[in-house]
Amino acid sequence: MAEDLSLRVGIVGLGLIGGSLAKAFREYTDCTVCGFDRDPAVVQAALDCSAIDRAGGEEDFPRLDLLFLAVYPQAAVDFARAHGAQIGRSCLVTDTCGVKTAVCAQMTELSRSLGFRFAGSHPMAGRERSGFGASEASLFRGASYIITPCGASPEDVTLLQRTAAALGFRQSVVTTPEEHDRIIAFTSQVPHALACAYVMSPQCLKHNGFSAGSYRDVSRVANINETLWTELFLSNAGPLADELDTLIGNLSAVRDAVRAGDGERLAALLRRGRLVKESLGE
């Protein structure tokens, strides 16, 4: 499935995602990778383990074919504003942000005014730990790569799709920023909000010896990077708050049936859940 891919790639931000992208490019493709990070120690660590070919500098921007901005949403926009004019038309810029509407609107405008090519993307992968130390080449194996073209050319979308396939992603999905954000509010942001809300119960501290897979699953992502997730949540506040309303409403319906001792109503609610899972073949 791996394709020949030989590009000059730049990666800004060598954290979990950027570090894993670098390692995957080096391990699975013929691309050369130059890495940027505000922390020189991280760049050195990436050099030491050959995750990157070399440390990048401003002189690299006009020579790159593909530049990933693997930093927090606002930082990605700030970087594009500061360096977009140097990057020029020969390089496709993409981000890796978990929210797209807010980021893509600003990036698209900057790409037009500063003259670089842009398409948004979101590698749907993560781990409980963050930072370069947690990165690995195999992070994207089996994952989805979501592309929000936002006016990018078909050739640029194809370039991202070929890249995703080479890096080990299972599939690429092309959609709009708005659709991405509505679905991601449900699939990713709600579970993270939920994990934190769940472990706030006073019972949580007593769970040892009384828990099995279902506790572990719901609580897993409570070990959160609250700075990153606060930014992600607030950048998608409308769709996320709406999804939380939906969940709170459905949970309240279950709670009311339990409190009323209404077995018929309760069984009907649980059955609805089962039928959704069955209809999805899960």
Next chain:
Amino acid sequence: MAEDLSLRVGIVGLGLIGGSLAKAFREYTDCTVCGFDRDPAVVQAALDCSAIDRAGGEEDFPRLDLLFLAVYPQAAVDFARAHGAQIGRSCLVTDTCGVKTAVCAQMTELSRSLGFRFAGSHPMAGRERSGFGASEASLFRGASYIITPCGASPEDVTLLQRTAAALGFRQSVVTTPEEHDRIIAFTSQVPHALACAYVMSPQCLKHNGFSAGSYRDVSRVANINETLWTELFLSNAGPLADELDTLIGNLSAVRDAVRAGDGERLAALLRRGRLVKESLGE
């Protein structure tokens, strides 16, 4: 870690839990197992794969050392009422129900009036599928075995602990029915209610291509046996409704901070979740 264990064991109900108990007794101990199930085809299936030594009958009750009632809560009580007098003092009876206060109160009273020995228990293990076909000897590997003695002798508690160790459980925990039910409402019942409430969102049907581990984890147990879980929920209605109130309250606090765009308040809430996980070493 396996101990020598040579008992005459009876198992009533050869579903996921009863079937797995039978297979574990046969694979890891020297016990003989006679199996009971209201469905003769299930008993035959258990015989065919040597999960049990033989089909049990009423004549077995006085000859057993240990009898597991691995059926739904009300069915366990009904079975004890119907057969408790035949069982006699030579056999320790235990159940496997996921709720303990309601079941143990009735079982303790029956054990006194009908003259059998009883201690409650709850093997904290499960799978997404149910029935004998889903059972396996290794189901309890790494799991907790919770014992609610309810007046049982220290020797009987020790017998259950030795049995649990032989069957592969990681640990036994001794507690009261009330404490069990309060903690289980949080660790097990809330995640099941939550999984069903979560997948009711209209966004769920679009998740394919937009989801990763956190969706899979929260939704996993929505594939529920609604008949069993309705009985379990209603048998523990007070503690479960209280835990759902707590979760709904904490989720609402997150939702309100998101909707207000209050980054400081939101980060503080997420941090609380992270600190709980860290304090538990998870």
